[in-house]
Amino acid sequence: MSDLRIGMIGYGFMARAHSNAYRKVANFFDLKRKPVLQAACGRDKKQLRAFAKKWGYAAMETDWRKLIERDDIDAVDICAPNNLHCEMALAAAKAGKMILCEKPLAMDVKEGKKMVDAVTKAKVRNMVWYNYRRVPAVTMAKQLIDEGKLGRIFHFRAKFLQDWTIASDLPQGGTALWRLDVKAAGSGVTGDLLAHCIDTARWLNGEVDQVSAMTETFIKKRKHTLTGKVQKVGIDDACAFLARFKNGSLSTFESTRYARGHKAQYVFEINGEHASIAWDPHDLHRLEFFDHRDEGKLRGWRSIHITDGDHPYMDKWWVPGLQIGYEHSFVHGVADFIQSLETRKSVQPDFKDALRTQAVCEAVLKSAKKGKWVKV
Amino acid sequence: MSDLRIGMIGYGFMARAHSNAYRKVANFFDLKRKPVLQAACGRDKKQLRAFAKKWGYAAMETDWRKLIERDDIDAVDICAPNNLHCEMALAAAKAGKMILCEKPLAMDVKEGKKMVDAVTKAKVRNMVWYNYRRVPAVTMAKQLIDEGKLGRIFHFRAKFLQDWTIASDLPQGGTALWRLDVKAAGSGVTGDLLAHCIDTARWLNGEVDQVSAMTETFIKKRKHTLTGKVQKVGIDDACAFLARFKNGSLSTFESTRYARGHKAQYVFEINGEHASIAWDPHDLHRLEFFDHRDEGKLRGWRSIHITDGDHPYMDKWWVPGLQIGYEHSFVHGVADFIQSLETRKSVQPDFKDALRTQAVCEAVLKSAKKGKWVKV
């Protein structure tokens, strides 16, 4: 088992989730390469030191360019704000490093294209961390669709609801709240939350043909964390859109950070000719399934507890009935990434695939701005 | 369609539920005889008049013996407190009237036996209103067991939880609160609530062999509604028991009026070799069903919405998806009673069957008193 030496850029929430995944994966999966937490990078020395110590990173860098240039790094993990993804990825590709980049891929399609070109040219392995694909219940949804259990698909609907920005005195910007700053994030819920929904939708239901969207910014001005100035809010607080998919199905998407009672309710439901599927990450270990081919009087939505050995990834964990959680989706991502290194096939979603999700996001924002249907 | 002239004794909650059932049944079921609300009987003239007017009873009596003797009555419905069931039923049988008696059958087995003897001797049709058997979801549970869907049964568990007597200043006795007065009710939750559980259990799972029980009276003294005197509380506030059924299955039963958050949570669950069933009257239009013979990875509890035309009784009501409620179980009781008049077969549970439920209740109370296992 050779090492896969990781260089981590960032020390926030996602950097913790990824570090945990790298550290755990070899205890549960049989892999040819074992991730090693080689070096961590961040601007604030004190925070960086605390992070590196906590996770056992051997080395530290405060300049991300130096991290990328290190000889003892095989793969760069980009957990910086969205506005840095492109520049970092271009440098990493140039340095011949594998890249694992947080979602969304980029600030816009233009940047995303550059990134795809860079990794293609450099022939470096690349992945975007759309982790929900690897929650076992979601992976099983994909299996059921591929097996034809649903038949023709009529409807796909998704919503991602949160409630953490309702307070009008919440500031924008800075390390903790860069997601509210349009310069760092590119957009609000569209890139942060709907991007997840779109990634899953495309995986399960194919490509989107056209969209009609609306967005809203409920709190128009917020103080900036760093400058203290009250500034216009540039992000979308909420976004909803209608979509027509290439397979003829109809779809609704919605996301907001103004839905009391929902911390991270990302629900999707698919209605097919024979069966329907629904999932909610608030109970991520369950898959709801309705099969019209069941005996008539006994038809009902089944709540499947996705904890058995015949469920995706679950033979690696505990015993039937025992839940895994959010963090495990990242472990699965690392496992799949490493296993893909032995094959010629890229792990999905790679940059190329994530660019298509970016294109849908861009079409959504454009539709909302123009007030009309937009082709993706 | 000839008339079935009803003489109703009582004007409380149950008298309303039964009157509603008599009035509605012919609008939904095709029957040879149509119930007619002929005469109502109760002690308080003012209340009786209001009740009779509300429901359209043609005549009134304040003496139940006179009601029973009326020539224009075909069937007597006993909705009086438990301590009057026996005497009234004996008189009604003697007068050759059909009898529909509220549950529980009697104060004890001794009384119950007299009642069975009386109706047997008089050859009058008789029924006890254990209405839960006729909630469509419960009727379907019976069908599934009879079809062998469950296979050998290992476990039956039931609980009936309420929370309406927790306040220590609630009085006992009188018209509204006779259920708290041991002289009128005979027992507390055992006869009022567990009797329902036992009736359903026997119907679904066969006869009980032996029980070990405990009871408790949490509030030891209460003021009496009529006398105003603070008196010892004679009823059981809570009762739980273990049971072994003749089919070898193990069982737990519990009932209380001290379970915050439960208004009328009568849940039962049955675990068989192949499948399990669960039901809760708080959502009485749903049956929970788990089938081990489903494809492995797709096994899950199904929540069956019992509102389709192929569900018991449901072809008589609305369209799929639309709920019926509590009152409809009584309508089904009347429909089945009337349909049984055309056959030689008694509708169930009749007095004879209800006597066996009474015997289990008596064994439970005896076991709790003696602190040991008791054979039924």
Place this chain on the structure above:
Amino acid sequence: MSDLRIGMIGYGFMARAHSNAYRKVANFFDLKRKPVLQAACGRDKKQLRAFAKKWGYAAMETDWRKLIERDDIDAVDICAPNNLHCEMALAAAKAGKMILCEKPLAMDVKEGKKMVDAVTKAKVRNMVWYNYRRVPAVTMAKQLIDEGKLGRIFHFRAKFLQDWTIASDLPQGGTALWRLDVKAAGSGVTGDLLAHCIDTARWLNGEVDQVSAMTETFIKKRKHTLTGKVQKVGIDDACAFLARFKNGSLSTFESTRYARGHKAQYVFEINGEHASIAWDPHDLHRLEFFDHRDEGKLRGWRSIHITDGDHPYMDKWWVPGLQIGYEHSFVHGVADFIQSLETRKSVQPDFKDALRTQAVCEAVLKSAKKGKWVKV
């Protein structure tokens, strides 16, 4: 208690639901006027006779004009297909009868306006049967909003999902399937199902400002029940739309008859500044409620069992914990209609109010056709 003599046009599903409501209401509510099933009207004599007998209608008419002209009728109840509402209402208004009309009000806004003018001119009482407003859980949602429990409203979302038209060999038209025939129904799910959602939304959240919609007809051709000919399907099988309300809230609506597993899942959810509310008629006796003002660590969605005496309408029915069902919403409608007769205030929704719902439906269909946002 004087009589309120009803003339019923129709003998289908809705005619049964209304007849049941008229027959029951006086057993549960204290009213000054008591509905009497005076005369029923329908084209098919045999079916009409069966219906009239079942419900005890004293007289029958096969020509609806004759029914309306009868002297012994106080109110006309229109349960005919949508394309007949306008003509019948105009005649009834002219004859000075009160009118209770099934929803949607009319085929389009043009017809609706004529109807409003007619009842205004004739000064006859009028109501449209949007029954979901009177499910106690929905009525309570309205109370909570009016009490300010939610504060500023950010989001309203609704969907009405069914699955009964997926089979491609299901015909269109005729008595049973007129809802699939565009000539009789005017539209598909928009008028049949979304109209309900829009009525409730307007009641709870105020008027709609603009919409962007899409519709789809999945099965393009169906055999006609009466002619046997395979014809183009003119109705919308599915419809989804984005809406902006005048209060600044964002909204999504969706309806389809192609969602496996949903018989009549009409879910709405409202997200306010302080609290959120959700309801699903598949469990119509429950209201889901989340209150951010609860103690932090104890915040959670409450499942309120709307069966207590302090819940709307519930003091009229049974005891806490015991469900009522779908049919009771119509009983409440009749009760409110009769009580309104003693006041100068029209019961809601009347024709005028229902016209605004019609206007939203029309804007939705126009938006879908044109592919752009439409002002209501």
Place this chain on the structure above:
Amino acid sequence: MSDLRIGMIGYGFMARAHSNAYRKVANFFDLKRKPVLQAACGRDKKQLRAFAKKWGYAAMETDWRKLIERDDIDAVDICAPNNLHCEMALAAAKAGKMILCEKPLAMDVKEGKKMVDAVTKAKVRNMVWYNYRRVPAVTMAKQLIDEGKLGRIFHFRAKFLQDWTIASDLPQGGTALWRLDVKAAGSGVTGDLLAHCIDTARWLNGEVDQVSAMTETFIKKRKHTLTGKVQKVGIDDACAFLARFKNGSLSTFESTRYARGHKAQYVFEINGEHASIAWDPHDLHRLEFFDHRDEGKLRGWRSIHITDGDHPYMDKWWVPGLQIGYEHSFVHGVADFIQSLETRKSVQPDFKDALRTQAVCEAVLKSAKKGKWVKV
């Protein structure tokens, strides 16, 4: 941060769960001592080697006595079958090692007492792995009770249902199935599953006064995994008991491995004067809570998603809305154990506390055997 060097006995399911906890704890908690996986011990060399490699144990031993005697071990973790706990613990105490022992403490009270004496005499830190106490929802239940949110407690009920031994051809004994072999396990569901329920019950509701129990062995004979011989099954497949607690509350407990549809459904519910609490590990991140002191019409069971920073342990993990799983309860156990080392107070449950749980188990088995109530 000094090391806490762990010597692990066993390489099965529990050894994995504990090893994972030792490895993760310092990434999430701030601790003075950091667990180090020093040496692992097991009889089968091949399996041991695979286990040690997977988890990074530095050394291996095939004789547990040698492991205990090693100088480089601070604490011994006993994950061997129940019949070895006592002997191992006595040796570890004698060697002055801290002891973390899997539950149940011992085969019986007699053994348990020896173990308590040994650790008391040797003054070594000790803990028993009743991990469910440290699921955040369960810890919060304890907090709520301690805060007086429930008031006087009337009822406690618990059940632990599984379905993995229904097949009659499942053998007993050996490494994987020692839980079915009475010689290795001591008892069936009583020691394996009810012990968990009793531990939690005692923690939340105080000591048990007396019990009345029944047990059953549905499959009477099974082939032994090692010998191949068909032998009598000595364990209890199912056990149910009534209990009276010293605080006057009534209780029912039930456990079985014959309940189709339940993989590990360990549900408990507590009914207090003011509020009720319920929990189910199938959704271990939720706590159900009903508060009678809520505004009347708004009372309902709240489903609290225990993933916020103000919920027990949750500030150490991710962000609100994101679930942790089963394994995290062990991480919390290690964290609490290590934090307790800095204090004079033993972490709970220690051997002494677990002995009381053992005493209840013994009373239960005795009651079932004798068929009468037994004082604990």
